[in-house]
Each structure stands twice: as C-alpha cells, then as structure tokens.
Amino acid sequence: MTVPPSQEAAGGAAATPPEGRAPLWIAAAAVFDAEGLVSSRGLCRPELRPERPPSWRALFDSPCAGYRRLPLRAKLLLTVAEAAGLALVPEPDEAALVLASTWGSLETDLAFAESLRTDRDLRPALFPYTLPSTCLGEVAIRFRLRGPTLCLSVPPGAEGAALEEGAAFVWGGEAPLALAAVADAVGAGGARAGARSPGARAALAVLAPEPGGLCPLEDLLAAADPWRRLGDRLRSSA
Known part of the structure; x- marks a missing residue:
C-alpha cells in the first residue's frame, strides 16, 4: 500500500x-x-551510473531470475538490496521493509500509457x-521476507521518512529489524510530465538494535x- 509518511515521521519525532x-x-x-x-x-564502483545499471551477472555471483525484464526502479532497489548483503543478515525474514519515493512509478506509468495509446507496442508486463x-x-x-511492508509517497527532500518509519516498526515491536530504502528513476518522459528533478538513485539501510555497524541511525537523520550522508559515509570507508 502506498501512503504518505505519518505526521510523526515527517516531523522527525520517530x-x-x-x-x-x-x-x-x-x-x-x-x-x-x-x-x-x-x-x-566493500563494493565500490564509482564508474557505474544508475540510469544504465550493468547486468546482474556483471555485479553479483548469485543468479536473479527475471532481472532483465524489470523496470529501472525495481532493478535499482534489488541492486542495493543485494549489494548491502541482505542474504548475509541474520534472520532477515521478519524484517519490515519500508520504501520512500518522490516520483513512484511515474516513468513506468507513462511507458504503459503510451503503449495503450499507440496500440503498436502493447506491453502488458509493465502493468x-x-x-x-x-x-x-x-x-x-x-530475500524471502515475510515482515510488514510500507511504500511512502514523499515530497522532494523528505525521503528520510523511510528511515523514521522503519525505526517505528522496530521500536513498536512489529519487526526485529527494518530495511529502509529510497528508490526513484525518472527519465525524459517524467521530465516532460513535470518531474522537477529527473534522474535515478536508490539506497537501502538495515536498521538493527545491536550497537555497531556503520553508524547510529540518529547520525543520518541529523542531516x-x-x-546522501549515508553515501558519503560508505565512500569514506570504502
């Protein structure tokens, strides 16, 4: 279900x-x-660009059935999930999964609508x-996840709501871990439709109650x- 972030998350209380x-x-x-x-x-590939991600096999050893058919936004989310090492996280199956997005599926919506309009290249797999x-x-x-999921529609600059809502799942006792993510992929079609910041990016963070790891959650939310702060921290330690 796609919902706006809660007032608590939007205000930073979470x-x-x-x-x-x-x-x-x-x-x-x-x-x-x-x-x-x-x-x-330790994966660091500065030459790659999210607008044209490489094949799955070029990045990872494990197979991923159906990756080639996915829209860009789904590819990016899967890529950061695999790169973060979700398969190595202890008992991730009950983790909450929270995604924040400004433009959602806009690019896919436009591509599917265009296929209906022209009736020459109908693409039902996009639906x-x-x-x-x-x-x-x-x-x-x-990753065989069975925990709660939440998809947030947020305004530009509010993508940190995914981290806050993920924390709320853990602190509320609804999940032992949370996977918080952001993913947007807007190209020329989205730009023509009014998207002010076309481009692509994705990120994912595993939120856990055990001390250690990369940094405290509050360090990211202070930015x-x-x-972006997460990316800077990862690159400084790569």
Missing part, C-alpha cells in the same frame, strides 16, 4: 527511541547514485509495475539529506 527502547544502528547499507555504487560490504509498491514484492521474493 528519530528518538521511545522510553526503554535502544537506539538503532545502520548494520548494513548500499547506495547507488550519480557517484556510483557503494556498499558496507504490475505501474503500482509504486510492486518493487517491494520483488525484494521480498528475492538534511540522510541518504
């Missing part, structure tokens, strides 16, 4: 743990943006991906752009 709850840490993470792909597992939350299902299938 960054503070409730009484009796431990602060959360970034246990694993990956970022794929204009500066390339980088992860907490499921006209829902912004469908790419969460791809991640859940890939104007938490995901």
